[in-house]
Amino acid sequence: MTFESLGVSAPICRAVAEKGYEQPMPVQEAVIPHLLGEPMDLIALAQTGTGKTAAFGLPLLQNVARSLETEGGKPSGLARALVLCPTRELCLQIADDLTDYSKYLPSVRILPVYGGSSIEAQIRTLRRGVEVIVATPGRLIDLMERGAASLDEVHTVVLDEADEMLTMGFSESLQTILSQVPEERHLLLFSATMPREISSIAASYMHQPKEIIVGTKNQGNANIKHYYYVVSARHKYLALKRIADYYPDIYGIIFCRTRKETQEIADQLIRDGYNADALHGELSQAQRDYVMQKFRIRNLQLLVATDVAARGLDVNDLTHVIHYGLPDDIESYTHRSGRTARAGKMGISIAICHSRERGRLRDIERISHATIERRTLPTGAEICGKQLFHLAERIERVELTEDATLEALLPELARKLEWIDHEELLKRVMLLEFRRMLDYYEQEEAIEEADERGRLQGDGEGKKRDKRNAVAEEGMKRLFINFGKLDRMFPNKLIELINKCVPGRVKVGKIDLLPRFAFFEVDEHEASEVIHSMSSYEVDGRRIVVDYADKVGEGGGKRERRGAPSKRRDYDKPAGRRDEDYGKRGGGYGKRSRSYDEGPRSKKKRW
Template sequence: MGFESPMPVQEEVIPLLLGEDNDVIALAQTGTGKTAAFGLPILQKIDISQRQPQALILCPTRELCLQIAGDLNDYSKYMEKLKVLPVYGGSSIESQIKTLRGGVHVVVATPGRLLDLMNRKTVDLGTVRNVILDEADEMLNMGFTDSINAILAEVPENRNMLLFSATMPQGIAGITKKYMRSPKEIVIGKKNEGNKNIRHIYYMVHARDKYLALKRIVDFYPNIYGIVFCRTRKETQEIADKLIQDGYNADSLHGELSQAQRDYVMQKFRIKNLQLLVATDVAARGLDVDDLTHVINYGLPDEIESYTHRSGRTGRAGKTGISISICHIKEKGKIREISRILNKEFEKGTIPSGKAICEKQLFNLADQIEKVKVNEDEIASIIPSIFRKLDWLEKEDIIKRLISLEFSRMLEYYKDANEIEAVDERSGRSDEGDGKKGRRSFESEKGYARFFLNFGKADGLYPNQLIELVNKCVPGKVLIGKIDLRDNFSFFEVEEREAKRVMDGMNGFEVDGRRISVEPAQGKKEGGGTRYGGKDGGSGFRGRGGNRDSYESDRSSKWSGKGGNSDKPWRRGASSDRSFRKESRSKSRR
């Protein structure tokens, strides 16, 4: 299986578990070889002739439960008739009861399902000689304290007990005091210290630019395979939907999904059909996925322990990983606190420029071409025809055409995109601008006319609805510039040559019985509000993967008004993805 020499946690724990009366508290990060540290000595001490539970392993989630059971089955490949049973919610309890009655040696369980089986009198823990609590801090955070107490009360007192935890919260002290006998404490690294193989980078941006920053960071790492952590279920689903809409291989994982949906998403992620998993902390607890390159915090968690668990998803088993945090100025104090407690230096990152992203993507393509394995037999019959077809092209022409074919949209996407404004951490202001916090220029861009619209966010109007509205009212192609949405009204720009046609076409149109009013913006009050604009906000260049058809707007139901060109189909953009520029196009002032 690739084991050559023991990892530090294995070197420390295995001798203790091979002995008797050795209770152990082991503080170690995920991905440090914990499963083998307790799995190998437990298996060595199993008496296969006794078909009764001799080892109990408790863990917080079904994903980790299945992972541990799978590893133990791999370790015990040559131990004939050894039976390991994973016990977890979301699967048939009857089949688990049937297997228990047939006799098992090792039970790997989540606390809730095991307690259910105990209440049904279908599992007897009186023969257990080794108890393992894996990721104990997460089980306590998930509210399993009472269940753990009820389970441990049924386990014999003369057993070994091992408690694994990445952090050491107060709740664990109660368990150790009540159920462990003079436990030996093993600390791999330092208490609460993060994995040494992980780089910690943070990007300080305005809150309005967080999603744009996420896209640029993902684009800068073409081979990214990671988890994007969000704070709430709603935010998780919104970010996943946006990424899918913009063409990324992404999906969501949160508590509102059914077990079947969770299994489906996790299977896609494990076999790398997904590059990005957007998840809440609760949904991602206990995930054991190999080779993650990045963990991205879409905002920092409230608890420092949560940050430790998040970042611990990458940099596992001696490999390197990157933990990225996208923060706004109010989270500056959290960065300092996490850095102090974990004793880790956080690097301040600069959002990649469009030019840097294009170069990185193009070099990645060149690298793939250079390393691709050519199957001569498969293509032998068609190669001569292809050679004849392309014979008139020089090598340089073929390379240029290949790059244009693969990346023309990406190059166009970033060609004129404005850079995301960096934030001065001392003042909270943009590093670029006129020096007055919160003040922005509202002058129309050259060649564009600016209009006032008497609908805003309070009316359920969002950028895609406004674009659809223009499409519905004005026949033909209209190039739309900046969109400024306010609570009760909005501003938007169109090409000057289309100004009269847009104003004439939209005035008189009704939404929910209310007449639309569009007029030149001169003299209208323009203070405050949120601005949308720029190429970064539009459709991303990653055209492969994702399910664009899955995007739904939950706000568009009332935007089906009367008048105008009402039989014209609604469209996402004014005529193409590039027609609508969602990122700010304002000029920087230094």
């Protein structure tokens, strides 16, 4: 099947071929012959990114050019076709595509009209005359009210992303615009889903419309793989980081529910070293354009966006769409996911949700006919392995070219590194590149994932037995403490706690953190002093319990419970020490300890 066989004229086929399109896509095969035949109203349902612009754009341009030829080939200056779309970005994208397709149709002029740009410039262009207007509803109504835009000669109206326009509240605006178009016009409605409002428009403004469905009604793109992870709310960001790290070549959009959450997640990603930025309604048009330009040229890997801000975005080659929580309506899930896997490519849609959202997942599966597969978050070892092999593949793909400067330096570099054998050199290069990531995943907080019954479980629980029975390094003693990751106890906080409680400087070795307790190594000559000193302190009314790890053994849980909070309310002071003496000695550890124990005291877990 070719565009010529569909009836597309030679000038348009030539322009299409220059854009690199050789064969029509399914929606184009289904729609173009109908629109090049007898004039009709038409409803086409197809997933976003499947070639709908060309499906309506090629016949629209051909019909406009034909009508001009019938009238002698001289443009009248009045618009013959109108394309309505929900956002500025989509408006510009459609106008650019139509301009490319009409490259060899000099009599057809196209103008995008949208908010955020000079309305005076748009008025001047309209007065000179255009044949096709691509518009957002709000700006078009403004131009109509000023008498600058006339729809008296319009014979074709296209509503692109019609479901999005209705979701964004343009229903009244559409009615205003359609009421100004001649009754004998033809309405073409293109949508990814078929909500009730679309049927309402069809009943009110269309005459016996032809309905074309590519795939199943409301069905998502078959080239998208759908996964979901169920984690506790407080671990959603950590889960997001794991997902981003597991896909080194990720180029995707992260959808959030609110503007505030969008900005917060983007800021966290930027602080953690990711190429990310935010797109939401509080940004000015100039800021939106700047962010989108960076994303389109891949200076950003991750765009964090709200549903409204991302509507109409047309970015090629997205690999992932990540739902940082499920949307309120199922149509939004379909639109979000449809941003990836365009033009026949593969894509991945990932939802990070909590256990109460599993019912909504089932509704999405049922209505979109998509299979959403439950996944377990990748471990730190799996992520590091994926990153290391990705670097190895990048090294393999480097094209070696002659470079005089490099050639001159190579002998000296070889002499500099000749003492390092091949395997050690490889290890040093990998550590140089990934030391920070390796260290992060060795000490990262355990993420609580839900089991099949929705019960949360920390991913460090399975390692308890091995860590309890681990053997300390020579000259070191392995100790137990009744604080773990769930108490926001991390290596730096544990070392701070030891330094606050134990006089002098203690040598600390390996630290193993578990959700409810931890093990750490100290110099064997200092072990008894560490146990004695630390066990005489309390944190927020809860006594610190430190003991030899081999004494705790498999009874660690019982030993912890014996360290339950006492009824004393003199928090953070060694037992038996008077307030005035404690103040003179410069104590007060507990006030500083709140930095890792920020929750209210009533919410502390007691073992």
